Amino acid sequence: MALALTGCGSVSHALRGIDTSPAAVASPLVTAPLPAPPPAAEALAAAQTVVLREPFDWSAPEPFVVGDVAGAAVSATRAEPAAIDGGADAAPTPAASAALQEPAEAEQYDPWESFHERMFGFNRGLDRYLLKPAARAYKTVMPEQLQVVVANGFDNIRWVPRFINSMLQGKFSGAGREVSRFLINSTVGFGGLFDPAKDYWGIRKSAEDFGQTLGVWGAGPGPYLVLPFLEPTTVRDGIGMAVDGVMDPLAWVLPFFWDRLVMKVGDTVNDRALNYDLFQGVEETTLDLYSSVRHFYLNRRERLIRE
Incomplete structure (x- = not known):
């Protein structure tokens, strides 16, 4: 039961980090398997986000779900963008720039699509019959304000991978923001339970991870991957999630499997x-959710590397 619950959030994570700026949006949710996305992309894009949730540590036996169909669709419609670094310190390497000049569709390499669709359906079933009922019960006893407090606490702890990857990508302003946010939120924000860095000083977190770092260094994404209990990813981003998992402070303070499982x-x-x-609305209005999740995940990752 616990294993299933930890894996049922993968789809939401896949879409959660989508950029909300109209200029960055390539297309909207796929409401049918059409060759070209509908023209409403700009409207939907305004509600998307570039916020990435915690990385999955593939080096540890911690079950994390890629089947979070709810999560992936939700990521596409969340409205708060993460801060994006610009300027010379944020420019990708020549190899990465050359790779990113190709059309977005060229990067949507899904050689095992039939298998992935079955795994996506499996993960979606976990969300529907395990995670969604658990979330519904949780909502009845936990007010939304307290849910935000819990999310802030987890997010504050996981500043280290964002800081290190900002440094590795040469985004020093992003690294500085992460240090500032951690110091402010850990003190004025009562251990990170509140986010005064954003609310009062306008300091937004960065969205960097090691998968993006590899992309900035010129590594291609490789095949798209959907596995049971795991977040949708690519070969490159899977390696990145493993590295980010090693940097996650929760792995340092909670070395035991069961402690980390409860936290997850x-x-x-x-x-x-x-x-x-x-997510309820996205699920009910999207005919081809698998294609939508894949499209948004791959294009969002490309945009994050560009930025």
Whole structure:
């Protein structure tokens, strides 16, 4: 049961980090398997986000779900963008720039699509019959304000991978923001339970991870991957999630499997509850959810590397 719950948030994570700026949006949710996305992309894009949730540590036996169909669709419609670094310190390497000049569709390499669709359906079933009921029960006893507090606490702890990857990508302003946010939120924000850095000083977190770092260094994404209990990813981003997992401070303070499992279940259920209503609408209005998740995940990753 706990294993399933930790894996049922993958789809939401896949879409959660989509950029909300109209200029960055390539297309909207795929409401049918059409060759070209509908023209409403700009409108939907305004509600998307570049916020990335916690990385999955593939080096540890911690079950994390890619089947979070709810999560992936939710990520596409969340409205708060993460800060994006610009300027010379944020420019990708020549190899990465050359790779990113190709059309977005060229990067949507899904050689095992039939297998992935079955795994996507499996993960979606986990969300429907395990995670969604758990989130609904959680919502009845936990007010939304407290859900936000819990999410802030988890997010504050995981500043280290964002800081290190900002440094590795040469985005020193982003690294500085992460240090500032951690110091402010850990003190004035009562251990990170509140986010005064954003609310009062306008300091937004960065969205960097090691998968993006590899992309900035010129590595291609490789095949798209959907596996049971895991977040949708690519070969490159899977390696990146493993490295980010090693940097996650929770792995340092909670070295035991069961402690980390309890934390992961709590974080996943809390996140699903926060996005419960939002995903409901996306799921009911999207005919081809698998294609939508894949499209948004791959294009969002490309945009993040460009930025």
